[in-house]
Amino acid sequence: MSWVDGQPAEGLPIHDRGLAYGDGLFETIKVVGGQPELLDRHLQRLTRGCQRLAIPCDIDLLNNNLSAFCAELGRGVAKLIVSRGEGRRGYAPPIPCRPRIVLTGSPLPDYPNAHAEQGVRLFPCTTRLAEQPILAGLKHLNRLEQVLARAEWQDSVFAEGLMRDSSGRVIEGVFSNLFIVDSDRLMTPSLERCGVAGVMREEVLERAQQAGVSTHIGDLSLDQLHRADEVFMCNSLYGIWPVRQLDASVWPVGPVTRKLQCLVNDLSSNT
Amino acid sequence: MSWVDGQPAEGLPIHDRGLAYGDGLFETIKVVGGQPELLDRHLQRLTRGCQRLAIPCDIDLLNNNLSAFCAELGRGVAKLIVSRGEGRRGYAPPIPCRPRIVLTGSPLPDYPNAHAEQGVRLFPCTTRLAEQPILAGLKHLNRLEQVLARAEWQDSVFAEGLMRDSSGRVIEGVFSNLFIVDSDRLMTPSLERCGVAGVMREEVLERAQQAGVSTHIGDLSLDQLHRADEVFMCNSLYGIWPVRQLDASVWPVGPVTRKLQCLVNDLSSNT
Structure with missing residues (x-):
């Protein structure tokens, strides 16, 4: 199960700066009963990261995305990636910048x-x-x-x-x-x-x-x-x-x- | 113009480790008359990088890919990305590992x-x-x-x-x-x-x-x-x-x- 910007998707546009430069952040979230655990802490860290990297991410939009995703996932691991979005060649952050939200689900790890x-x-x-x-x-x-x-x-x-x-x-x-x-x-x-x-x-x-x-x-x-x-x-x-x-x-x-x-x-x- | 593993493609599979961890390498190559400039040096650096990161990339295959891409591009910048390929959650390198070759073309920069x-x-x-x-x-x-x-x-x-x-x-x-x-x-x-x-x-x-x-x-x-x-x-x-x-x-x-x-x-x- 994977979503890009709120829509089910299997692929990421090739010019995403997440691929080009690792220009983004992620969270690995435990989901039980359709609910993300430690959600506030995850969102706080992500917000701090976006501030530090100057990625203008809409955290409310992201939170809505995440909630819907977790509800559908039910039980497992939700991996959330926020990248700086699309960019052409060169390190300079794109203007305007449209951050991209990628969500992928996987089963909970089966540690002994x-x-x-x-x-x-x-x-x-x-x-x-x-x-x-x-x-x-x-x-x-x-x-x-x-x-x-x-x-x-x-x-x-x-x-x-x-x-x-x-x-x-x-x-x-x-x-x-x-x-x-x-x-x-x-x-x-x-x-x-x-x-x-x-x-x-x-x-x-x-x-x-x-x-x-x-x-x-x-x-x-x-x-x-x-x-x-x-x-x-x-x-x-x-x-x-x-x-x-x-x-x-x-x-x-x-x-x-x-x-x-x-x-x-x-x-x-x-x- | 962009290719993934030798085929025209606009998207990258979402579980690519290039996105997840920046787990890969790149080269930015000047292409003139369909030919990559300083090709041997680019391939040598990439080979050194693959060795250091233990990415089992087939450099001959990559070179064939690149040649065909540059011939089609004609004049511009060929950006070559080699990632460790697909992986599920977790840092451990996947076994088997199938490195992915991504090529994108863009115009030569117009510096004054x-x-x-x-x-x-x-x-x-x-x-x-x-x-x-x-x-x-x-x-x-x-x-x-x-x-x-x-x-x-x-x-x-x-x-x-x-x-x-x-x-x-x-x-x-x-x-x-x-x-x-x-x-x-x-x-x-x-x-x-x-x-x-x-x-x-x-x-x-x-x-x-x-x-x-x-x-x-x-x-x-x-x-x-x-x-x-x-x-x-x-x-x-x-x-x-x-x-x-x-x-x-x-x-x-x-x-x-x-x-x-x-x-x-x-x-x-x-x-």
Whole structure:
């Protein structure tokens, strides 16, 4: 199932700047009972991205499109792409600019239950994230770093990969954000230089604060990660996966992780 | 005029990874008399890019496609995109992988003759190039930095913009490479950390060496640029533009630049 600008379509006009330059943004949205989960957070991030890239997207129109699409999809993943639209040769943004809204539906991923229950093992990716503050945090369409990182392993013993920035700081997974628990404090890397600010990361931070868990956003070294009491990954499709192993380090599934899993699982039952 | 995988087409299948992740490469090729200029250099760069990104592209097939397209185009710009092809959700490269070849034609740009004759003024872009050695030099589809840099100015008094890396080194233009002449020596920035290794840059380096001009590739500071005797930009469509002005610095069109313009203009008459 796929729509372009509100109409069922299998193809994208060839001069779209999404293809030419990755000139756009996307959201990957869990849809249950015809309703998009964490919708406000997805729309907020998209709005921030459009502002940063100066893409004049009509968010109300987009929201109407998305609602109708999710209602028809029922249950699955709605991938929403907003591109800067049609353009001829050259980097200069077209004037006038008519952003394009692309929606595609797919089934919910069938991750093993063991990922959430017993935890996952991380692959230590060698592909580094370049530091680019003007694009940091956005879920834009320039994703070659993630493609190269994900191509580093095929063995399904690794459910996710760990990505560091070019200075060696720990940043995130290939398709998830990362948290550690250190002396009962929850910590997640700063995404001021690179990385994608996941909507589930925001949800986890807010739920933790509401539950009285102290939270902190800052720089995280590999050494700090290895010394952490608990480690977990999160994204909007699977919620929270405890991390069981990275290289020689092994972690139990800790109490803070379990507590946050419960809080975040509420999410699905609420929608 | 546009072809997808050798067939005339106006649309691209919506699940193409070129759109989803910018997972591909491109070349912008000048076509005169039905023939692509600097073809070997374009194909070499594309081959290097496919190797680096592990895109299993059949270069002979692509070359046949391109030849037929250029013959039909006659005169203009052939933009060639190679994407990793169709993929469902997720960063993991699809297995099997069938790369897609997209060709679009457009007229040659109508730059004023004054750009090549009297030189151009550069806009000092504030958008910096992130340092990412694994992607450096490639003409890949992740081009948001160039889009943001090109959006910094609208005034046509600036024909190009100057881009620096996040450490402040001078790297290139938004759609060109940069050279300076310093004490009769030709110098162009290293593209080991970021930047696009233009085919005209290679051509200029080779022609200069053949003409007995000493050449050097290395790091270039903004200070060195301002102190240079001559500055010029180049790309495969317009050849060489002398740089007349950047901020408070003003340069004459110097003898080395003029000599190289003559050498590079030969190119068109040869094809």
